[in-house]
Amino acid sequence: MNMMNAAQKPHDRLAEALAEDMAAVNLMIRARMASEHAPRIPEVTAHLIEAGGKRLRPMLVLAAARLLGYAGPFHVHLAATVEFIHTATLLHDDVVDESARRRGRPTANLLWDNKSSVLVGDYLFARAFQLMVEPGNLRVLDILANASATIAEGEVLQLTAAQDLGTTEAIYLQVVRGKTAALFSAATESGAEIAGATAAQIKALFDYGDALGIAFQIVDDLLDYGGSAAVIGKNTGDDFRERKLTLPVIKAVAKANPEERVFWVRVIEKGQQDDGDLQHALSLMAKHGAMQAARADALAWAARAQTALDALPAHPLRDMLSDLAAYVVERIN
Template sequence: MGLDEAARKPHDRLGEWLAADMEAVNAMIRARMASEHAPRIPEVTAHLVEAGGKRLRPMLTLAAARLCGYDGPFHIHLAATVEFIHTATLLHDDVVDESAQRRGRPTANLLWDNKSSVLVGDYLFARSFQLMTETGSMRVMEILSNASATIAEGEVLQLTAAQDLATTEAIYLQVVRGKTAALFSAATEVGGVIAGASADQVQALYTYGDALGIAFQIADDLLDYGGTSAAIGKNVGDDFRERKLTLPVIKAVALADAEERAFWERTIARGRQEDGDLEQALAIMARHGAMEAARDDALAWAAKARAAIDTLPDHPLRGMLSDLAAYVVARIN
């Protein structure tokens, strides 16, 4: 690998390799988000779809299919399906979280209203199921429908666990598998299935997507306390202000003394936050090495993702997927 190639981000290299496929995916997304009778649907959808996201999840589907030698048409349908499911969850999440910013832009619920965001999200879920049925594969439909249910389940679990100081790392992992990793693993798994890959190869792709999604989410949670608004597309400390128990906080709560426990009870459990509380939270986490411990967890999941695909065919895409797993945690170094 030359210096220029090494300097480019893995998802950019993936995007270049898969450019023709992604162009077809984007065309399908634009065609299928249209609505003859409700013009607000493409308005709201376009605001999010055209916001400059990396399209990481659909690229995972395309890469998995191509890596396994697929040359048919249906990886395009599946990549568009994955992006519709992802976009639907973002629309719903922003309503639930009362967010005002997504990818550095005002959220759809802020520009339109909560009702529009929820209903357009529902429409995109329905469109995703229409798309996946066109593949004619019951296994593909099983994987993606199960993932959709897991995503919804994870969001509901997060509602009850987010401000509960009894939330453990195991519960956090269950939430992360729902809200993030389920779609990553489904995206890679269906790529292998549609390509007719062996059971072992499909399992390897699933394991890669699952571990990548977990590493990705832990990294995002860490960046919320140590990134920049431009880098993370939201305000630094939003998770603390929204009283979300993410992994570094869970680790700090587990090691808290009586005074620290009282601080977490006031700020997270009861939501009584004052000026300077974010800085105090950061100091407590630093005292217990919570950020470093969470970073170690993210690195371990990224290593698991890379190891999972070692047995897949020797192909440039395999190297890019491996580099991607390293990159999602390199952001927190």
């Protein structure tokens, strides 16, 4: 891994280049998450929105628009929209997953309750739709409304696919496109659309966001098993304990002999897990090269994201987006 200091990380460089726009986005987020009638809403949203996430999705909107010469002001509305959609899905996810921690802090469902998390998530979705109407661009509405449907669909698909050993890589990809890549690609595509880009430029930025999101999620799934080196750390194996069928496991299951398949049925489908099962799962993944194969997939998607940018004009922001794709997969090198 490059010995980059924190200030040189691509998302930090993006944040620096887009600082003025991001300040406007943060102001808009604060203003729009207010509620005259239900003080619980800003309480819950502030807990999550102020928690110090990287704000990657809104930055992708701003970068796409600015890269193509857009002078404003509606990229700010769209950036706030994607952050609201993202926050709404996090609130709902934590309820569905019964999570207790997010970004190192207690989740909203733990601090308040499931009802508050679900209803405040609904409120943020509604706010997102109000925001996305304001630019008055029907195509942008189309992009963001479709992404919202894809995200919800991906979440429901994950419910049935997560613990089913019949889940293929194609189904996994569909889930990942829903839960992660759809909002990345909607962010970059809507930024290009608001800038009045050509059809080729809009497609290039959609392809970039889609491939970046897929690489991002595969890396996340790999890191849950300690990365490609498969070293057990304190948080290793959360996906295993939750019986989530992610790419490294799907690859190991596809190559499993009958005896190994019995193991996977027991720990994933039946959820009967004993001490030592995680270690055994890791040894089976190592035996079949599942980690390395998943890592190769992540690198290929990151490379695809970088190639998509070739259709765009030379610009410092284009270089930062390319560096971002490389950085996402650098964590597993």
